[in-house]
Amino acid sequence: MKSKKILHIIAVSFSINYFFGKQFSYLTKKNGNEYHLGCSPSEEFFQLANDLDYIPFSLLITREISPFKDLKSIFCTYTYIKRNKIEKVIGHTPKGGMVAMIASFLARVPERIYFRHGIIYETSTGLKRVILKSIDKLSGSLATKVVCVSNSIREISEREKLNNSSKNVVLGLGTCNGIDAEEKYNPESYDENRIQSLKSKLNIHEDDFVVGFVGRIVKDKGINELILSWESVKKNCQRVKLLLVGPIESRDSISEFSKEKIKNDPSIIFTDFILDASIYYSLMNVFILPSYREGFPTVALEASSMKIPVLITRATGCTEAIIENETGLFITHEPSDIAFKISYYFKNNKIAKIHGDNGRKFVRENFEQTKIWNIIDKTLKI
Structure with a gap:
């Protein structure tokens, strides 16, 4: 040819x-x-x-x-x-x-x-x-x-x-x-020393429960609702951190309230733009994407491939990125529902692990x- x-x-x-x-x-x-x-x-x-x-x-x-x-x-x-x-x-x-x-x-x-x-x-x-x-x-x-x-x-x-x-x-x-499920988004690919070094740099402790987001920090991704839910999460769960991996953009900007919270809340970790975010999934206990619109959310597949349970809305494309109650859970845009579902995984470690393991199988079979x-x-x- x-x-x-x-x-x-x-x-x-x-x-x-x-x-x-x-x-x-x-x-x-x-x-x-x-x-x-x-x-x-x-x-x-x-x-x-x-x-x-x-x-x-x-x-x-x-x-x-x-x-x-x-x-x-x-x-x-x-x-x-x-x-x-x-x-x-x-x-x-x-x-x-x-x-x-x-x-x-x-x-x-x-x-x-x-x-x-x-x-x-x-x-x-x-x-x-x-x-x-x-x-x-x-x-x-x-x-x-x-x-x-x-x-x-x-x-x-x-x-x-x-x-x-x-x-x-x-x-x-x-x-x-x-998804590169065999190397880049394989939890076994990352040396424990690298992970511990990154945790230390970001002030994440061993007993912290980390809720992670990867992507552009914009209104369409549901960041305002996620930030609004965070006060409730902190009241119901101990030693929680919110890890935001991605740039805050002026286009489709989040609220000033959200910006202020991201800047000043010690439980919120903001990395800004990261060229390769793959290792950051190793720090997360739960991945969240409260988006209003997607095509197909690749980040949800990346998280699943790294054995992380996924919380995601039913926005366009998102419904196909998880298997409900097997690899993750659907959330609404209501801050109370977001907080409740985060708390669910916080209180049910065994289910979180099962969903994470199922997620990796789902990705390897269908999206490798x-x-x-x-x-x-x-x-x-x-």
Whole structure:
């Protein structure tokens, strides 16, 4: 089979490990393809290029709506496609997808694949919702295939007529990349001395009960509700810590009250941006994701793979990330329910361990990354 030049487009480098990991290295050995990755420039974008086997294409993509900058990004992508004779283009997230699909359509690239990682307009209202939905529909209409990262996303795509339903594809049970369950998200991979050193650095003691979150610290992730629940958790549970791994973002900002609590509450540990958060799961007793919208929450799979029980809402995509009462529990956005479910695991260590063990089996059977990469190779040939 003739090798091809393939271009992926994403908006920010924060997504690289989640969307791809070592996928390009694995697929290159199978098909000999050459992988290019377009992304807004950052230090980690260029640092990861050699290790993850992609050719970096510096492309400024703004996450906010900016017609002039978007047109410039589209033109730059079109030029890059023509100059490098790119044969397949894959766009990720709404803005990356829009830029990739318009540029590749104008460049007459025969295979254009849009990864719908979520329903971006789901929590928006008014004119903003109309604009965001129109962008998603445009990307879907220009794509030759649309990868929905969960069955929930496919159902919404078909119900809302975001594109012709015949284009829609789901990889296995969902996800965009799968999980490295054998090494990176394997609890046996981490040396106890490293774990103890990190605990010491973060002031976590051996008898602390740690509730963990990994991701962007934003309103859509339910952080405000989690912070509101924390006072109740502290009253009902002794020696508890809340570990927040990720950056506080100005876009979709959390409340000033939440920011103040994160800054000043000694039981809340805030790490800011972490390039590789995998070892941080080793510090957690419970993982929580009180999100309002997802595509497919990869972090929940990472936690399960590390034998951690998961508390998660029934938001889009989240219902497929756990097996209720076997690998985790569903929560609402009510602070009282969040606190109650955290307390449940705090008081029931045996059940927490069973759910964690079940979670690792669930991930290994259905989401181990090489299984997903083989599906990508077979289904999408990218």
